[in-house]
Amino acid sequence: MSASIIDGKAVAAALRGRIAERVAALPFTPGLRVVRVGEDPASGVYVRNKDRAAQQAGLDSATIQLPAETSEAALLGLVRQLNDDPAVDGILVQLPLPPQVDPAKVLAAINPAKDVDGFHAVNAGLLASGQKGLVPCTPKGVMHLLKAAQVTVAGARAVVVGRSNIVGKPMAALLLAADATVTVAHSRTRDLASECRRAEILVAAVGRPEMVRGDWIAEDAVVIDVGINRLPNGGLVGDVEFAPARERAAAITPVPGGVGPMTIACLLENTVEAAIARRG
Numbered sequence: 001m002s003a004s005i006i007d008g009k010a011v012a013a014a015l016r017g018r019i020a021e022r023v024a025a026l027p028f029t030p031g032l033r034v035v036r037v038g039e040d041p042a043s044g045v046y047v048r049n050k051d052r053a054a055q056q057a058g059l060d061s062a063t064i065q066l067p068a069e070t071s072e073a074a075l076l077g078l079v080r081q082l083n084d085d086p087a088v089d090g091i092l093v094q095l096p097l098p099p100q101v102d103p104a105k106v107l108a109a110i111n112p113a114k115d116v117d118g119f120h121a122v123n124a125g126l127l128a129s130g131q132k133g134l135v136p137c138t139p140k141g142v143m144h145l146l147k148a149a150q151v152t153v154a155g156a157r158a159v160v161v162g163r164s165n166i167v168g169k170p171m172a173a174l175l176l177a178a179d180a181t182v183t184v185a186h187s188r189t190r191d192l193a194s195e196c197r198r199a200e201i202l203v204a205a206v207g208r209p210e211m212v213r214g215d216w217i218a219e220d221a222v223v224i225d226v227g228i229n230r231l232p233n234g235g236l237v238g239d240v241e242f243a244p245a246r247e248r249a250a251a252i253t254p255v256p257g258g259v260g261p262m263t264i265a266c267l268l269e270n271t272v273e274a275a276i277a278r279r280g
C-alpha cells in the first residue's frame with residue numbers, strides 16, 4: 001500500500017483563509033513583532049514566509065532585525081518595550097540566539113499573554129496542566145493536520161520521537177489531552193526501532209535527516225514528520241526516510257509542504273487568539 005499524502009500546504013492555506021476572515025471581522029488589527037538577532041540562515045525562509053502570510057491575513061506584522069552583536073541587555077530592553085506596546089499582541093524572538101544572549105532569560109522576559117511561540121514557562125505549565133494558554137505553533141499545527149486527515153487520536157498509540165520544549169514535550173501534552181496513549185522516545189531510548197513500530201501515530205521531531213527508517217513504520221500508521229533538514233547538496237529532507245515509510249504507512253506528511261506551513265499558520269492563529277484574549 002502507498003500512503004496518502006497529508007498536504008500541509010493546502011491545510012495551512014485553508015487555515016490562513018479562516019484566520020483572514022476572523023481578522024477582517026475584528027474591530028482592531030492584531031499586531032505581531034518578530035525579533036531576529038543576526039542572520040541564522042535556517043531562520044531566513046521562515047521569517048520571509050511568515051511576513052508574507054501575516055500580511056495576507058491582514059495582521060500588522062513586522063520583523064525587527066538586530067545586529068548579531070546585540071547585547072542581552074539591549075534585547076531584554078526591546079522585549080520590555082514590546083510588552084508595554086498596546087498595539088503589539090504577539091512577540092516572537094527567533095531562535096537560535098547568538099552566544100552572548102541567554103535564550104532562557106529572553107523567553108522569560110516576554111509577557112506570557114503575548115508569547116505567541118508558547119515557549120514561556122507559564123504557557124508550558126498551562127498546557128501541561130490542561131489549562132488554556134498559548135500553545136507552541138508546530139505541535140498545534142500537527143493537531144490541525146491530524147484533524148484534517150480525519151485521524152482518530154482518542155485511544156490511539158502515539159509515539160513522539162524527540163523531547164524538546166519546542167516540539168516533543170508540548171506535542172506529547174496535546175496528544176494526551178486528545179486521549180491518545182503517548183510514548184515519548186528520544187536519543188537515549190533503548191531500541192527506538194521497536195518503540196516506533198508500535199506507533200499507530202508516529203511524530204518524528206528529532207532534527208536528524210532520515211533518522212527514522214522506513215522499516216520502523218507500522219503497517220497503516222499515520223506518520224507526521226516535523227523535521228526540516230537542509231542537506232549539503234541544498235535539498236530538504238525530513239526526520240523520516242520518506243519513500244519506504246510511504247510504502248507502509250496509511251498517511252504521511254511530506255517535507256517540504258507538510259508541518260512547516262502549519263507552523264506559520266498557527267503563529268497567525270496564536271496572534272489572533274492572543275489579541276482577542278488581551279483586548280477582550
Ligand SMILES: Nc1nc(=O)c2c([nH]1)NC[C@@H]1CN(c3ccc(C(=O)N[C@@H](CCC(=O)O)C(=O)O)cc3)C=[N+]21
Pocket residue numbers: 042043045046049092093094095096117137228236255256257258259260261262263264
Ligand atoms: N522562536 C522561534 N519560533 C519558531 O517557530 C522558529 C524559530 N524560532 N526559529 C527557526 C525555526 C524554523 N521554523 C520554520 C517554520 C516553518 C518553515 C516552513 O514553512 N517550511 C516550508 C518551506 C521550507 C523551505 O523551502 O525551506 C516547508 O516545510 O514546506 C520552516 C522553518 C520555525 N522556527
